Amino acid sequence: MADNNVMNSNDHLLIDVCSIIDGARKHLATYANSEIIMTNWQVGMRIKEDVLNNERAEYGKQVIKHLAIKLTEKYGKGWSYYKLQHCVRSAYTFTHDEIVYAVRTQLTWTHLRSLMGVEDSLARQFYAEMCAVEHWDTGTCSEMR
Numbered sequence: 001m002a003d004n005n006v007m008n009s010n011d012h013l014l015i016d017v018c019s020i021i022d023g024a025r026k027h028l029a030t031y032a033n034s035e036i037i038m039t040n041w042q043v044g045m046r047i048k049e050d051v052l053n054n055e056r057a058e059y060g061k062q063v064i065k066h067l068a069i070k071l072t073e074k075y076g077k078g079w080s081y082y083k084l085q086h087c088v089r090s091a092y093t094f095t096h097d098e099i100v101y102a103v104r105t106q107l108t109w110t111h112l113r114s115l116m117g118v119e120d121s122l123a124r125q126f127y128a129e130m131c132a133v134e135h136w137d138t139g140t141c142s143e144m145r
Contacts, residue, residue: 034103037112040083041099044091047084064088089116098128105132114138 047067051060064084071079093116094102102112111131118124130136 030106033106033108036109037099037103037107040087040109041090041094043084044087044089047088048091086113086116093124098125102128107131108138110138111136 047060047064051063065081068079068081068084071084090099090112094112105128107115107128111128115124115128115131118127131140
């Protein structure tokens with residue numbers, strides 16, 4: 001009998017400790033996702049403002065390619081020309097408030113990339129809301145295009 005009580009006590013301890021660790025991991029993942037979204041959007045805004053809004057589109061492509069090379073040298077994989085294009089596209093597609101909403105509702109960068117394919121802004125807002133409320137995975141989200 002005493003062994004069962006010890007085992008049950010240990011089980012409760014294990015469950016509680018696992019809950020603490022799992023909660024911390026979820027919190028870290030949420031924070032990291034928020035930072036990824038905000039960073040990518042801010043990078044896109046910076047490029048948009050500096051290069052593309054100044055009506056230097058062809059020159060801008062070369063600037064983005066050069067920037068991608070330099071960022072990859074400094075930060076490693078993950079900052080390719082195509083990634084930077086997605087960042088810029090996010091800046092054209094989403095307002096600051098829409099990005100904050102996406103972060104608050106815990107959408108991912110992959111969700112946002114899928115939403116960028118929806119041309120109509122009202123439809124895009126609807127799908128963003130559905131992604132958040134219905135907890136759509138990124139596969140479901142990408143089907144709406």
